[in-house]
Amino acid sequence: GIPIGNGSRLPIPGTNQRLPEVLIIGVRKGGTRALLEMLNLHPDIQKVPMEVHFFDRTDRHALGLEWYRHQMPFTFEGQLTVEKSPSYFITPEAPKRVYKMNSSAKLLLIVRDPVVRLLSDFAQIEATRSEWKKKPRSFEDVALLSNGSVNFQYKAIQVSMYANYFRHWLEYFPLSQIHLVDGDRLIWDPWSEVRKTEKFLKLQPKIRQDQFYFNSTKGFYCLRTAEASKCLADTKGRKHPVVSDETISKLRKHFASNNRQFYVIAGRNFSWPE
Ligand code: A3P
Numbered sequence: 175g176i177p178i179g180n181g182s183r184l185p186i187p188g189t190n191q192r193l194p195e196v197l198i199i200g201v202r203k204g205g206t207r208a209l210l211e212m213l214n215l216h217p218d219i220q221k222v223p224m225e226v227h228f229f230d231r232t233d234r235h236a237l238g239l240e241w242y243r244h245q246m247p248f249t250f251e252g253q254l255t256v257e258k259s260p261s262y263f264i265t266p267e268a269p270k271r272v273y274k275m276n277s278s279a280k281l282l283l284i285v286r287d288p289v290v291r292l293l294s295d296f297a298q299i300e301a302t303r304s305e306w307k308k309k310p311r312s313f314e315d316v317a318l319l320s321n322g323s324v325n326f327q328y329k330a331i332q333v334s335m336y337a338n339y340f341r342h343w344l345e346y347f348p349l350s351q352i353h354l355v356d357g358d359r360l361i362w363d364p365w366s367e368v369r370k371t372e373k374f375l376k377l378q379p380k381i382r383q384d385q386f387y388f389n390s391t392k393g394f395y396c397l398r399t400a401e402a403s404k405c406l407a408d409t410k411g412r413k414h415p416v417v418s419d420e421t422i423s424k425l426r427k428h429f430a431s432n433n434r435q436f437y438v439i440a441g442r443n444f445s446w447p448e
Pocket of ligand 1: 205
């Protein structure tokens with residue numbers, strides 16, 4: 175939606191800060207920012223611009239729901255507030271905390287091929303390390319042990335084991351309250367993924383196909399609103415490391431059984447390569 179009261183100090187009458195009814199819980203590098211920005215094209219949606227980390231960071235959570243509510247944008251009644259913090263997905267305490275706030279919250283989880291997600295996560299971790307002036311590492315340095323087997327202690331490998339985390343959410347929320355977005359598809363066919371999400375959220379289908387245009391310089395779809403055109407930041411769409419087929423196939427084997435568990439508990443077969 176269009177930000178309400180943007181730039182003015184006084185909120186517009188009839189608007190309020192409300193707790194989010196919808197959360198994008200993850201997964202990190204799944205395409206969470208793209209999904210949030212795309213949904214925000216809908217007039218009945220207001221995004222929370224920043225990641226609030228209320229349900230994953232214990233110090234933030236301790237600030238209480240009123241604090242959280244004050245981080246929310248002003249909305250009219252009937253508009254949905256959407257907050258995204260990708261680390262909610264992997265935080266063991268998060269499902270219960272969200273449930274306690276609102277047991278009928280709607281959850282969006284965007285997943286992509288676990289190996290691609292891993293490469294994307296590696297690219298992000300290394301970019302952060304380089305800001306800290308740490309020396310670059312190769313993908314194999316971190317993803318494989320010296321004997322050549324998969325280093326399952328590497329955090330980014332663990333995060334791609336979706337079934338391990340999804341289970342916790344299903345202890346608190348029925349599948350009917352969780353919508354899975356295909357993050358691989360969101361890249362090349364964003365509008366259809368967004369349309370399915372509008373439907374899940376019981377919103378009128380108002381996001382139009384002509385609001386997406388492919389930008390060949392960016393290499394991704396960008397968004398058109400009434401006011402402006404915008405692409406995501408340069409930190410979205412990084413170069414992935416070049417990795418040997420042998421390493422890729424080791425990783426595919428490593429994730430295969432967890433992927434199948436995920437398809438079963440999620441009730442959906444993503445057919446990621448094995
Ligand atoms: P890469 O940077 O590895 O390509 P997140 O926002 O959860 O961190 O996810 C980032 C990923 O979103 C990017 O990973 C990119 O592939 C994906 N993405 C999907 N649609 C995009 C879009 N329209 N513009 C930029 N990135 C997009």
